[in-house]
Amino acid sequence: MKYISRTIISDIQSKYDFIIGWGTGTLLERNYRKDYYPMEFIVDGRKNRIDEKYQGLNIYPAEKLLELQGKILIVIYTIYEKEIIDKLNELGVNADTIIYNLLDVKKGSRTLPIWNGKNADDIFLLELALRLGMEDIQYLDIGVCHPIMRNNTFILHELGYHGVLVEPNPTFHSLIEEYRSNDTLLKIGASNQDSTLTYYNFPRTPGLNTFDKEHASYLMQTEPYTEEIIPIRNINRIISENYATYPNIIDIDVEGFDYHILESLDTQKYPAEIIMCECTSQDNPIIKLMQRKGYRVYSHTIENYIFTLNA
Structure with missing residues (x-):
């Protein structure tokens, strides 16, 4: 059982x-x-x-x-x-x-336990949503990995909200369907284009799987891995095909592709109120990008930035 x-x-x-x-x-x-x-x-x-x-x-x-x-x-x-x-x-x-x-x-x-996110990131996310008075929460979780452990949107799921989960790794598909059956699972990757890409799968460290060959290259030297061709979709297409309007919370953890996704996100058409993304070597460019798109940094956890739309 x-x-x-x-x-x-x-x-x-x-x-x-x-x-x-x-x-x-x-x-x-x-x-x-x-x-x-x-x-x-x-x-x-x-x-x-x-x-x-x-x-x-x-x-x-x-x-x-x-x-x-x-x-x-x-x-x-x-x-x-x-x-x-x-x-x-x-x-x-x-x-x-x-x-x-x-x-x-x-x-x-x-x-x-009080939180599910690795560093209580989900608590920061929920606290901000409450501060903003958000009621009808819809979320988009790109790069889910395990649907509960270290996951930033499971707390929203538990509160009865629904969202779309984007996860290319087949290892986690059955777990997502089992634990998060009320959410919509897309077995693809997200990026700035509609295409296919090589997915670098590290069975011993699946949280580091990526479409970014440069990002994966250091692990390739020490870890066994496989390569798979996986379909990817532009984030705007994912939103247009799966939401009546748009998600008001977006969480992105894609090991090196965060900037590409955020750059292509049409925030004029889909002005999500909260966006969280993983901290990477692209931190400063991401901050500047988000500021140009009308967002400000609300919080910086150990591994994530949380941005909120300027009023």
């Missing part, structure tokens, strides 16, 4: 003999504490930190699960969810799974 909606740990904890964490990266380190709920150990599917400890918990390879006799809940702390499910099937391990974002922890009057 896979939990696909928010679940309170105290409501299900007694159902399981073992609660196991899976993933040893920043998502675990930023989001798990021993006082939230006890875990038996942590699985490192990539085997980079085997025999280490985290908060007193041993880190083991996935094969350690074969030693367990009883009902297992695996809490996933990595975007490689599909890879984990495949590994469980390969091992023949019968376990329920839930991604950490959906496992709620009650701490007094608070419910954790």
Whole structure:
């Protein structure tokens, strides 16, 4: 069984003999504490930190699960969810799974986790939307990756709003359809043209997949990758074909193509009130571009700029 909606740990904890964490990266380190709920150990599917400890918990390879006799809940702390499910099937391990974002922890009057974005970017986004008095929110998320983990629009989805999700990586299509069925998924890339481009797919680091060969070149030296020809669409065409008017929130994370997309966006015809884009080496050109288009910087998180349309 896979939990696909928010679940309170105290409501299900007694159902399981073992609660196991899976993933040893920043998502675990930023989001798990021993006082939230006890875990038996942590699985490192990539085997980079085997025999280490985290908060007193041993880190083991996935094969350690074969030693367990009883009902297992695996809490996933990595975007490689599909890879984990495949590994469980390969091992023949019968376990329920839930991604950490959906496992709620009650701490007094608070419910954790509080945000889904990597650096609480989604909270900045929502706070600005509330400040602007936005009611009928429609969003466009370009470069979705995982539909919940490190995602900036899932919080809007949870509040009952709808949007269009653009994601060229087939690895995440089934997860998007499963978790975000009320949104519209476009299995393409976005750019400044209608065409096809070579998509550089890095299976070990899919968050860095890109259409930009220069952007991908440094990873090609150390990481296995594949190349696929993927259709791309001009952002204005994506908007015209999928919205009655236009999205009032746009979130872009496309590993090197942010500037091209923003440059081609017709902000006269589609004056989105909030635009978020990833910080890259193009930061200063992006700021100047957005200022020319009538936007100002509202906030700068660790990895993103948030722009708002000047009144």
